[in-house]
Amino acid sequence: xxxxxxxxxxxxxxxxKHPRNFRSVEPHSHQADGYNPLCGDRVTIQLSVEDxxxxxxxxxxxxxxxxxxxxxxxxxxxxxxxxxxxxxxxxQFHDLVTRDEACPxxxxxxxxxxxxxxxxxxxxxCATLAWHTLHAALTEKDEVTxx
Amino acid sequence: xxxxxxVQEHAAVAPLAVERIRADFPIxxxxxxxxxxxxxxxxxxxxxxxxxxxxxxxxxxxxYANIHRGVYQLSQRSTQAYEAVRGKVRALLNGADDREVxxxxxxxxxxxxxxxxxxxxxxxxxxxxxxxxxxxxxxxVPWQLLCEQAGATLVVSPITxxxxxxxxxxxxxxxxxxxxxxxxxxxNALGxxxxVQEMIAAAHERGAAVLVDGAQSVPHLSxxxxxxxxxxxxxxxxxxxxxxxxxxxWGRLDLLREMPPYQxxxxxxxxxxxxxxxxxxxxxxxxxxxxxxxGVVGLGAAIDYVHAIGTERVAxxxxxxxxxATARLGEVEGVRIIGTAAAKAGVISFVLGRxxxxxxxxxxxxxGVAIRAGHHCAQPVMQRYGIAATARAxxxxxxxxxxxxxxxxxxxxxxxxxx
Numbered sequence: 001x002x003x004x005x006x007x008x009x010x011x012x013x014x015x016x017k018h019p020r021n022f023r024s025v026e027p028h029s030h031q032a033d034g035y036n037p038l039c040g041d042r043v044t045i046q047l048s049v050e051d052x053x054x055x056x057x058x059x060x061x062x063x064x065x066x067x068x069x070x071x072x073x074x075x076x077x078x079x080x081x082x083x084x085x086x087x088x089x090x091x092q093f094h095d096l097v098t099r100d101e102a103c104p105x106x107x108x109x110x111x112x113x114x115x116x117x118x119x120x121x122x123x124x125x126c127a128t129l130a131w132h133t134l135h136a137a138l139t140e141k142d143e144v145t146x147x
Numbered sequence: 148x149x150x151x152x153x154v155q156e157h158a159a160v161a162p163l164a165v166e167r168i169r170a171d172f173p174i175x176x177x178x179x180x181x182x183x184x185x186x187x188x189x190x191x192x193x194x195x196x197x198x199x200x201x202x203x204x205x206x207x208x209x210x211y212a213n214i215h216r217g218v219y220q221l222s223q224r225s226t227q228a229y230e231a232v233r234g235k236v237r238a239l240l241n242g243a244d245d246r247e248v249x250x251x252x253x254x255x256x257x258x259x260x261x262x263x264x265x266x267x268x269x270x271x272x273x274x275x276x277x278x279x280x281x282x283x284x285x286x287x288v289p290w291q292l293l294c295e296q297a298g299a300t301l302v303v304s305p306i307t308x309x310x311x312x313x314x315x316x317x318x319x320x321x322x323x324x325x326x327x328x329x330x331x332x333x334x335n336a337l338g339x340x341x342x343v344q345e346m347i348a349a350a351h352e353r354g355a356a357v358l359v360d361g362a363q364s365v366p367h368l369s370x371x372x373x374x375x376x377x378x379x380x381x382x383x384x385x386x387x388x389x390x391x392x393x394x395x396x397w398g399r400l401d402l403l404r405e406m407p408p409y410q411x412x413x414x415x416x417x418x419x420x421x422x423x424x425x426x427x428x429x430x431x432x433x434x435x436x437x438x439x440x441x442g443v444v445g446l447g448a449a450i451d452y453v454h455a456i457g458t459e460r461v462a463x464x465x466x467x468x469x470x471x472a473t474a475r476l477g478e479v480e481g482v483r484i485i486g487t488a489a490a491k492a493g494v495i496s497f498v499l500g501r502x503x504x505x506x507x508x509x510x511x512x513x514x515g516v517a518i519r520a521g522h523h524c525a526q527p528v529m530q531r532y533g534i535a536a537t538a539r540a541x542x543x544x545x546x547x548x549x550x551x552x553x554x555x556x557x558x559x560x561x562x563x564x565x566x
Contacts (some may be wrong), residue, residue: 004513039504123505123509126505
């Protein structure tokens with residue numbers, strides 16, 4: 001078992017205390033709600049996609065430090081990325097937190113701080129909740145677009 | 148570290164020799180993350196003493212065979228061991244007759260059995276089933292399913308800010324439409340001990356039968372179904388230091404006799420043709436298929452174990468731990484205890500500032516302290532308090548004041564990290 005600080009790194013604690021892009025995005029082109037029935041965590045992701053590029057993204061909800069920090073970091077990383085790049089990052093992030101031999105952390109930049117979750121199987125879903133919700137927002141846009 | 152022993156101060160009964168009891172539970176000897184394992188999640192499932200583990204092993208090693216079938220000796224011994232546990236359960240609950248004891252998978256199955264076999268045939272459109280606002284999902288969802296089928300209504304008596312039943316409100320919701328009442332004895336999320344005796348009497352005045360969900364009360368306090376006057380009582384083996392996958396429905400024999408089977412199969416019949424079947428008498432009528440034989444044997448060993456210690460001593464010990472933990476947690480800045488009823492059993496739910504209970508749980512785990520974090524399968528209780536989850540420590544016979552101190556120390560680490 002790793003040390004507490006391997007999981008709760010300073011960056012994570014900081015994003016938990018001061019979440020970035022914790023807001024609604026109006027108008028938005030995509031939205032989805034994520035829910036983790038295991039712990040009751042909820043997250044709503046809204047984004048505005050223009051010409052295949054994520055122009056603006058925000059999240060709201062209630063969750064643990066891991067899920068809040070993951071959502072916060074995700075929104076920071078994705079702003080300005082294309083939808084295809086976002087989908088590729090979703091896959092890479094999923095590998096990062098579930099597989100021992102994931103792609104080099106350096107290539108993932110900021111989101112690599114969540115790699116420690118790998119050692120806590122019960123917490124993997126906390127880290128991936130925001131990303132799954134993003135994935136749902138981007139792939140089921142017909143059903144979950146704006147009001 | 149506290150040098151006084153609050154058990155001696157509070158209890159009229161002899162205190163537990165906890166160190167000796169701890170030695171009965173092999174799992175507690177292992178270190179956790181390099182620290183002493185502090186297990187504070189017995190309300191979710193209790194650990195198992197050697198006596199229970201050996202009893203199951205002996206069953207499989209020495210006399211296992213299917214029950215009620217073979218004419219050979221192994222089957223007879225197996226049947227005897229299985230049936231003898233009915234008597235132990237009857238004595239534990241102070242029932243009147245061994246035939247009142249039905250073995251099921253757990254408290255959840257017991258509630259579903261009563262819903263299906265007792266309540267369903269009596270329930271029509273416009274009828275009502277009454278529960279309280281502090282029920283576990285297992286005492287909500289079966290009734291919702293049933294009400295949907297029958298066009299009946301599930302009525303909920305809300306709880307007070309302290310996490311108690313409002314008896315006035317509860318009484319006012321009992322009407323001529325109330326066909327059944329199902330209430331929890333001890334709340335798993337709040338620790339509240341309900342005044343079930345008064346609630347049962349009130350329900351009976353209105354002609355409604357009552358099931359008491361005792362999953363969290365056996366073996367933390369003495370249960371006497373005759374004194375309570377309930378019609379059904381249920382509990383799970385795994386919470387009383389027995390194996391998982393086995394539990395008990397106790398029911399009044401006259402009611403069990405009127406009830407149709409829950410599941411069809413072998414063991415529960417008297418005579419079968421392709422045209423029709425005659426069913427066995429209770430309890431066999433409700434035990435279709437090969438039961439959890441070794442599980443029941445293990446449950447018997449668990450009852451013996453608890454009996455040898457003495458339920459009243461267990462209750463006094465856990466209550467003293469609860470008082471100590473309540474005081475110590477009150478000293479931790481930011482802790483808010485959820486559930487402050489006057490009568491509580493050894494369960495203490497709390498939140499710490501805005502720190503998510505799952506983060507509390509993970510940090511505590513790294514300190515060797517195992518608690519439960521989440522909604523405790525009681526989401527309406529969480530909604531009542533406007534929170535998503537709590538952290539919960541719960542006590543068993545093996546817990547000590549040192550365990551509480553370790554919890555409080557570990558909460559200091561949580562504060563360092565998140566506050």
